[in-house]
Amino acid sequence: MANITDKITNLIAPVLEDMGYELVGVEYIASGKHSTLRIFIDTEHGIGIEDCEKASHQLSAIFDVEDPIASQYNLEVSSPGIERPLFNISHYQRFLGNDIRLRMVRPINGQRKFKGAIGSVSELNNSIELVTELGPVTLDIDMIEKANLVADF
Structure with missing residues (x-):
C-alpha cells in the first residue's frame, strides 16, 4: 500500500507540471488537528510568493474533491529554499x-x-x-x- 506522500505525489505531480512547476517533494507531518502537508515546488527561474499562492489555490481545489487525507491539516506550498530538501x-x-x-x-x-x-x-x-x-x-x-x-x- 502506498503511503500518504506517495499518494499525494501521484495525484498532484501532473497538475503542477501542467502549471509549469517541478514537484520537488511532499512532506506530511501528522500532529492531530495541527498536521501539516508541505508541498515543495520549483522552476528554472525560482519560485515567488505568487507561484506558491497559485499552486496552493489549485491544489486546495483538488484536495477538496479527492480528499487524500481524512483528518484536518494545514496546506503549505513552498519553494525548496537554500537548504533544499532531497527526496529521491x-x-x-x-x-x-x-x-x-x-x-x-x-x-x-x-x-x-x-x-x-x-x-x-x-x-x-x-x-x-x-x-x-x-x-x-x-x-x-x-x-x-x-x-x-x-x-x-
Whole structure:
C-alpha cells in the first residue's frame, strides 16, 4: 500500500507540471488537528510568493474533491529554499559533490544523523556514498528519513 506522500505525489505531480512547476517533494507531518502537508515546488527561474499562492489555490481545489487525507491539516506550498530538501535518487545525483545533512530512519552503527558531501550515487543499489569527516559511509536512500543541502555561504 502506498503511503500518504506517495499518494499525494501521484495525484498532484501532473497538475503542477501542467502549471509549469517541478514537484520537488511532499512532506506530511501528522500532529492531530495541527498536521501539516508541505508541498515543495520549483522552476528554472525560482519560485515567488505568487507561484506558491497559485499552486496552493489549485491544489486546495483538488484536495477538496479527492480528499487524500481524512483528518484536518494545514496546506503549505513552498519553494525548496537554500537548504533544499532531497527526496529521491535524482536529487542526490543532481547535487553530487554538495554537502548535505541527513537523518536516518534507524541508526547505522549507533548513529542516525550524518553530514558530509555526496561522493557517489548508485541507482543499482539505491544508495549514496556520503563522505564524512570520519570517512565514507554508504547509505540506503529508502532509509533516509530527511535530507537537506547545507547552505554554503
